[in-house]
Amino acid sequence: MSDAERPEDGEHPDGGDLPDETFEDEPRYCAYTDYESGSGHPELPRTGAGASGIEARVWDALHDIEDPEMPVSIVDLGLVYGVYVDSASGEARVDMTLTYTGCPARDYLLSSVERAVEDVDGVEDVLVNLLWSPEWSVEMVTEAGREALREFGVSV
Amino acid sequence: MATEDTDTGPWSDRGFALGGPDELSEREQAAVEACLRALADDEFVLAERYTEWQVRGPTLEGDLAVANIAQDELGHARLWYDLLEDFGHTEPELIWERPPEDFRHATLVERPFARGDWADAVVRGFLYDEFERLRLDALADTEYPRIADRVGKVQGEEHYHREHARNWLERLAEGRGDPDNGHRRVQEAIDRLFPHALTLFVPTAYEPDIVEFGVRPAPLSELRQAWLDEVVPVLEDFGFRLPVAADAHPEAVDTLLPTARGRDGEHTDAWADLHDEFTFTYRQLDRSEAPRLMVDPDDADEGGDHP
Numbered sequence: 001m002s003d004a005e006r007p008e009d010g011e012h013p014d015g016g017d018l019p020d021e022t023f024e025d026e027p028r029y030c031a032y033t034d035y036e037s038g039s040g041h042p043e044l045p046r047t048g049a050g051a052s053g054i055e056a057r058v059w060d061a062l063h064d065i066e067d068p069e070m071p072v073s074i075v076d077l078g079l080v081y082g083v084y085v086d087s088a089s090g091e092a093r094v095d096m097t098l099t100y101t102g103c104p105a106r107d108y109l110l111s112s113v114e115r116a117v118e119d120v121d122g123v124e125d126v127l128v129n130l131l132w133s134p135e136w137s138v139e140m141v142t143e144a145g146r147e148a149l150r151e152f153g154v155s156v
Numbered sequence: 157m158a159t160e161d162t163d164t165g166p167w168s169d170r171g172f173a174l175g176g177p178d179e180l181s182e183r184e185q186a187a188v189e190a191c192l193r194a195l196a197d198d199e200f201v202l203a204e205r206y207t208e209w210q211v212r213g214p215t216l217e218g219d220l221a222v223a224n225i226a227q228d229e230l231g232h233a234r235l236w237y238d239l240l241e242d243f244g245h246t247e248p249e250l251i252w253e254r255p256p257e258d259f260r261h262a263t264l265v266e267r268p269f270a271r272g273d274w275a276d277a278v279v280r281g282f283l284y285d286e287f288e289r290l291r292l293d294a295l296a297d298t299e300y301p302r303i304a305d306r307v308g309k310v311q312g313e314e315h316y317h318r319e320h321a322r323n324w325l326e327r328l329a330e331g332r333g334d335p336d337n338g339h340r341r342v343q344e345a346i347d348r349l350f351p352h353a354l355t356l357f358v359p360t361a362y363e364p365d366i367v368e369f370g371v372r373p374a375p376l377s378e379l380r381q382a383w384l385d386e387v388v389p390v391l392e393d394f395g396f397r398l399p400v401a402a403d404a405h406p407e408a409v410d411t412l413l414p415t416a417r418g419r420d421g422e423h424t425d426a427w428a429d430l431h432d433e434f435t436f437t438y439r440q441l442d443r444s445e446a447p448r449l450m451v452d453p454d455d456a457d458e459g460g461d462h463p
Contacts, residue, residue, distance in 0.1 A: 081167070101309060102231025132235065132309040134167055 040139030045078035047142060054085045054122040058092055061116040068105045072148040074113075078140025081131060090124030092117055097136045173299035173370055177242035184369050188300055189243060190260075190362035191371045194419060195291075196236035197261035198356070200251070202284060203229035204434050205265060206277070214274045221320050222277065228313050235306045242302065252438040256423065256431040260360070263418040264352040266427040275328055275341035276349070282321035283353040286387050288314060290379045291372070299370030322390075329394035343396050350399055351412045357383070358419045377406065384409070 048059025062083070063075045074080060074096075082095040094113055098106060110128050117126040138156060141149065146156045174184060206226035213219025237250050264284060269276045292314065295307045328338035357380035367375045388402035400409055416422045 100228070100231065101235055101313060102227040102229075104227075106234075131167065131305065133305040135309045135312055 040137055041134040044081060044134065045075075045140045045142050046080060046082060047075055048083065051083065054087055054090075054092070054120065055083050057120045058083045058085060058094070058117055058123065061120050062094070062113065065109075065112050065116055068108060070149060070152050070154065072145050072152070074109065076142045076145030076148060078136060078142065078145065079109075081134075085123065087122070090122055091127070092120070092123045092125070093127045093129055095129045095131055097131050099136050101132070168301070168305065170301075170304065172301045172304065174301070177239075177302065183365055184371075185243060187362050187365035187369050187371050188303075189240060190360050191366050192236050192240050192303075193260040194262075194360070196233050196240065196250075197259045198265055198284075198288075199229045199236065200233035201259070201261045201430070202265035203227075203233060204430060205267075205269065205280075208269060209274075209277055212272075218274070218324070225281070225317050225320065228317070232310050232313070235310065239302050239306075248438075252435055256428055257421045259418075259423070259427070259431070260421065261418055262352070262355040262358070263414060263416055263424050263427075264349060264356060266418070266423060266430055267349065267352055268426045268430075270345075270348075273341060273345065274324075275338065276345045278321060278324040278328060279342055279345035279349055281317065282325055282390075283349060283387060284356070285314065285318045285321050287353070287356045287379070287383055289318060290382050290386075294372050294374035294379060297370070297373050299373070303371070325390075325394065329396070339395070342394075346391060346396055346398065351414045352424075354380070354409065354413050355417045355419065358413070358417045360419050380409070381406075 048056060048063075051059050059075065059080075062080055063073050065074045066072060067074060067077055077099070079098065080094065080096045083092070084095075085092045094117060096113065098109065103109075110130065114126055114128050117123055117128075141156060149156045174180060174188070177185075180188065203226045206222050206229065209219065209222045210226070211219065213222055237247070240250055241247070264280065267280075269280075289311075292307055292311050295303055296311070298304050298307070325342065328342050331338050357376045359376050363376060366372050384400070384402045384404075388398050388400070391398055399412055414424070416424045
């Protein structure tokens with residue numbers, strides 16, 4: 001606690017002038033409970049529904065990757081924006097984002113995706129394309145994702 | 157690792173005057189790089205300073221908030237450094253092995269905190285975050301697509317930084333606990349930091365190109381006026397004295413600038429120490445020789461200096 005915040009009675013001969021609000025008061029609720037959920041995007045989330053062939057297998061592999069902090073698939077979290085596979089050459093591209101820019105799991109997630117997709121039958125090469133636009137928001141979590149988060153104890 | 161961020165794919169339908177990193181002329185690239193270096197270095201160095209408050213904040217919430225803000229600013233620095241990597245620069249070149257005089261941040265973000273002076277952190281955050289909002293708003297109109305893709309995400313993470321700074325400013329100014337103490341400390345922080353905050357707006361030699369090519373269409377002079385119009389009345393309403401009026405003549409504002417202005421590579425003494433500190437571990441690790449916690453058992457068998 002810095003001096004700027006700590007009321008020190010000793011320095012106030014007229015301590016009676018101190019404001020009523022001191023740290024001895026009853027605790028109060030944090031005022032910040034109102035979280036904006038963001039605007040989402042009409043084409044998101046994508047889950048691979050309707051995909052076929054190698055692309056469907058890539059989506060399956062991505063479904064198996066969980067967020068390192070919460071037991072929810074990164075697909076259900078809405079992080080995967082698209083999967084594109086050239087079936088002739090086996091070149092795959094995954095467009096994805098992260099929930100926020102300071103995400104400490106950035107390298108972990110990107111390399112997990114890269115390894116998982118590399119292992120998919122029919123994929124020869126993979127490019128993980130990290131996008132920051134459209135911006136991820138809670139709106140992009142799928143219904144299955146919401147279910148998993150609620151079970152984990154997160155209110156969504 | 158084949159992890160790259162190359163294009164926006166199907167997500168953006170806006171047209172841009174500038175192309176991707178490989179399509180720029182030499183002059184365009186230099187302007188983009190100069191703009192990005194100021195952005196990235198400001199965020200990185202400010203985050204370095206903020207982390208000094210971790211486990212030392214005045215309240216648990218304040219402590220968590222400042223740590224979280226530092227993490228955001230590091231995330232933003234990362235986003236901008238990524239775009240410099242598009243041009244072939246590597247992370248060690250951009251951060252760990254870059255000589256201190258090549259950094260382009262404003263001196264505001266490198267100044268050491270007066271010991272234990274939370275008001276310094278609050279005033280600094282306020283002056284910086286109001287500037288950052290204006291800079292990001294200007295960058296929302298950028299003609300460089302790679303910056304455009306990232307501005308929205310960063311803007312979304314800045315809102316509560318400003319809320320946090322204003323909230324604390326109000327508490328310190330109007331007083332919980334000892335009003336004189338909080339008020340006095342904020343005033344002293346303003347006196348100390350305001351000239352350094354002005355270095356945020358010091359143009360580099362690339363400024364005309366940055367504006368002309370639309371990397372950041374609004375010139376820094378315009379941002380500075382908008383910033384003065386914002387921060388001066390807010391602080392005056394709390395009863396603080398400012399060294400300059402919001403509508404002062406630009407030349408009068410210029411006279412307040414400190415000698416070292418950061419953007420041209422000239423920094424205050426504090427920068428050498430901070431640079432030394434955050435590169436310390438990198439230098440210690442000395443990649444030519446992996447660090448060892450114990451003697452390799454094979455070597456130990458041959459005698460060595462083990463008992």
